[in-house]
Amino acid sequence: MxxxxxxxxxxxxxxxxxxxxxxxxxxxxxxxxxxxxxxxxxxxxxxxxxxxxxxxxxxxxxxxxxxxxxxxxxxxxxxxxxxxxxxxxxxxxxxxxxxxxxxxxxxxxxxxxxxxxxxxxxxxxxxxxxxxxxxxxxxxxxxxxxxxxxxxxxxxxxxxxxxxxxxxxxxxxxxxxxxxxxxxxxxxxxxxxxxxxxxxxxxxxxxxxxxxxxxxxxxxxxxxxxxxxxxxxxxxxxxxxxxxxxxxxxxxxxxxxxxxxxxxxxxxxxxxxxxxxxxxxxxxxxxxxxxxxxxxYGRKAVLFDLDGTLLDTIDLIYKNITATFKVHFPNKKLTDEELKAFVGPTLDESFGWYEKDNKKLQAMIKTYREINEVNHKVKVESFENALTVLKTLKEHDYLIGIVSSKIHKFVKLGLEQNDLMQYVDVIIGSDESPKHKPDPLPINMALERLNVSPSNAAYVGDHPNDILAAKAANVKSIGVGYSVHYEALLGAKPDVVVDNLEKLLYIF
Structure with a gap:
């Protein structure tokens, strides 16, 4: 044969x-x-x-x-x-x-x-x-x-x-x-x-x-x-x-x-x-x-968001946000819905809802990253089957990319803590793209580096911005059912929704 x-x-x-x-x-x-x-x-x-x-x-x-x-x-x-x-x-x-x-x-x-x-x-x-x-x-x-x-x-x-x-x-x-x-x-x-x-x-x-x-x-x-x-x-x-x-x-x-x-x-x-x-x-x-x-043309890729998709970092994000607000807005107590809104967008966007002065905004971001670096040393966990899925996709000749609203440094750290980095071919962090989701540019940058056609790629995410970016980039959009933004995610009309990462193996 x-x-x-x-x-x-x-x-x-x-x-x-x-x-x-x-x-x-x-x-x-x-x-x-x-x-x-x-x-x-x-x-x-x-x-x-x-x-x-x-x-x-x-x-x-x-x-x-x-x-x-x-x-x-x-x-x-x-x-x-x-x-x-x-x-x-x-x-x-x-x-x-x-x-x-x-x-x-x-x-x-x-x-x-x-x-x-x-x-x-x-x-x-x-x-x-x-x-x-x-x-x-x-x-x-x-x-x-x-x-x-x-x-x-x-x-x-x-x-x-x-x-x-x-x-x-x-x-x-x-x-x-x-x-x-x-x-x-x-x-x-x-x-x-x-x-x-x-x-x-x-x-x-x-x-x-x-x-x-x-x-x-x-x-x-x-x-x-x-x-x-x-x-x-x-x-x-x-x-x-x-x-x-x-x-x-x-x-x-x-x-x-x-x-x-x-x-x-x-x-x-x-x-x-x-x-x-x-x-x-x-x-x-x-x-x-x-x-x-x-x-x-036969090169295939699956791109992933990181936080809330591959890594269960929701509690870490909430912890970092709360600590940052104690420094810069000590009298502001964030509600659960307000905390949830920080999952997905870049820090510039989400902190910009509260601070319009750019100098103070950059100070907030600096504080967040310092707190995050300390807290991140305590290993964050990946979602169930994340390692198995990336390993299996790699064995079936899929290229794997991470397109995240987090900066490259912390994306890599989270992947390394969960032994996922060995399967990743490209990372596009928020510090590497002048535009961010829902703009398709970060996904397009990943595809360009991987030399993969949009018709042979998919993007997996937990936020409606992930789905909108995937659609704008003409790649298959896949939402995860365990998203904290589940209703909004469905409203963006992803091509597929999976309740467990392992279900991806039935698609690819």
């Missing part, structure tokens, strides 16, 4: 290649010109174009499944996507064709919907899928550009296969060429159309897409390839390759069926794809700070 996993990529690539060659061999068995019909069942016939396209979809799906499992994603995402986007892509391709051929149908809706008479434009399929995946990825909580990076190679595979369906139909060819002696007879003879050899533009485009696919498969494991780069490459590569083949087809003597402002639609759309690919690449390179390498 281990050997199979090691070589499964090569096995899949080899299987797809074998299927592709086998289809060509079967389809071209006999003498050219070849029939566009693969087989007939009574009055029902199946065209080779459909066989090639369907085989391309199946091959692309197998490749996508391999990627999803490689990066520990739910493979049901693929099956749900196929159910939605295969018919959507066909509809999009048909609508794109019809949109620029309205005169041909004279308002006949049934003919517009009838794909059996031909007329599909791949650009329409690309546009529908790319736009539709925005909502799909959001619903499935998977990175949109990671999905597009899987779809890009799938499009190439579909186009590699599909162009051989055009070959069987003897369509989409170029102008007359003196000879095709450089090609094997089965291609050369089928390109003899109307008594003259024609440029095999199907072969040019299929070969160009095959080269693009090989480049993606070779380079996408490199650290330099970030999420979003593959779809950018695909859009530019396909657009560049499509333009010269379309120019050849325009000189074939067959009218260009799709026109946009007297410009061939396929060329105009190809230019649009090139611009879109460059725009995506430049935007993500210049504007997106935490650009995850495509090959690192």
């Amino acid at each position: 281990t050997t199979f996993k090691k070589y499964q990529g090569y096995i899949v690539y080899g299987g797809i290649t074998l299927l592709f060659l086998l289809l060509i061999l079967i389809a071209t068995f006999g003498t050219a010109p070849y029939s566009g019909t693969a087989f007939e069942l009574g009055s029902f016939s199946v065209q080779w174009y459909a066989v090639f396209i369907l085989s391309g979809i199946i091959s692309a799906s197998v490749l996508a499944y391999l990627e999803l499992t490689r990066y520990h994603q739910d493979p049901n995402i693929l099956w749900d996507g196929l159910l939605v986007f295969v018919p959507s892509a066909v509809i999009g391709a048909r609508l794109w064709y019809v949109l620029f051929n309205l005169d041909k149908y004279n308002g006949d809706i049934l003919r517009m919907l009838d794909v059996t008479e031909g007329g599909l434009a791949i650009h329409g399929a690309i546009i529908v899928v790319v736009l539709g995946l925005i909502l799909f990825a959001k619903k499935k909580k998977i990175d949109y550009f990671f999905v597009l990076d899987m779809v890009g190679p799938g499009f190439l595979i579909g186009q590699i296969f599909g162009r051989w369906g055009n070959f069987m139909n003897r369509e989409l060819y170029g102008p007359v060429i003196d000879n095709l002696n450089w090609l094997p007879p089965f291609i050369r003879d089928n390109m003899n159309i109307g008594g003259a050899f024609r440029h095999p533009t199907f072969l040019y485009e299929s070969s160009w897409n095959l080269l693009g696919l090989i480049l993606i498969l070779v380079f996408r494991r490199k650290k330099q390839v970030k999420i979003g780069d593959i779809i950018s490459f695909y859009l530019v590569w396909y657009g560049i390759g499509r333009i010269p083949t379309e120019i050849l087809r325009m000189n074939s003597g067959v009218p260009e069926p799709l026109m946009m402002f007297n410009i061939p639609t396929s060329i105009a759309t190809s230019v649009g794809l090139i611009i879109a690919g460059l725009a995506i690449y430049l935007y993500r390179t210049l504007k997106v700070k935490n650009r995850i390498a495509y090959n690192d």
Whole structure:
């Protein structure tokens, strides 16, 4: 099994290649010109174009499944996507064709919907899928550009296969060429159309897409390839390759069926794809700070708040607050609700409710930290199963981070006292981030240091600010049921609530 996993990529690539060659061999068995019909069942016939396209979809799906499992994603995402986007892509391709051929149908809706008479434009399929995946990825909580990076190679595979369906139909060819002696007879003879050899533009485009696919498969494991780069490459590569083949087809003597402002639609759309690919690449390179390498997408992380989540420090906090108020507000007796409010926010925020003078505020914080350092020397306890959970998560290759409203020094001290520090990969304390929960910045900082995508991360906390920060950072939000802010926590609508840390192991 281990050997199979090691070589499964090569096995899949080899299987797809074998299927592709086998289809060509079967389809071209006999003498050219070849029939566009693969087989007939009574009055029902199946065209080779459909066989090639369907085989391309199946091959692309197998490749996508391999990627999803490689990066520990739910493979049901693929099956749900196929159910939605295969018919959507066909509809999009048909609508794109019809949109620029309205005169041909004279308002006949049934003919517009009838794909059996031909007329599909791949650009329409690309546009529908790319736009539709925005909502799909959001619903499935998977990175949109990671999905597009899987779809890009799938499009190439579909186009590699599909162009051989055009070959069987003897369509989409170029102008007359003196000879095709450089090609094997089965291609050369089928390109003899109307008594003259024609440029095999199907072969040019299929070969160009095959080269693009090989480049993606070779380079996408490199650290330099970030999420979003593959779809950018695909859009530019396909657009560049499509333009010269379309120019050849325009000189074939067959009218260009799709026109946009007297410009061939396929060329105009190809230019649009090139611009879109460059725009995506430049935007993500210049504007997106935490650009995850495509090959690192499988990295997973669970981030934790500290006080009230991993460590049972509530009594310690109450003790420290009470002692601090005895120094700075000796006549103020805090109620239980007022004490509870100190659990979660930073000291600047919570002390700021009582002291508006910044100099006096900083003096209060200094007093608190001095008292806390003394009291902290008496070991604070972790919540039940905290050690087991962090150890188990680590054994299952999860990265672990702490994002706390406490300063780094005391976060580390509490973790070390409970033997938890050995499992923690990153700490973001309140002294390391200029903004604090519910702002997502501290969580984003942790993810950036861990090189983990938000869609592969979760944040566990006991305060509503923890949940709001997690949602703003687009990570899974998990609340703990033993929170002293339980009602307010539920009001923030976490994705999941666990009554014991051990329950996390049923989620991850």
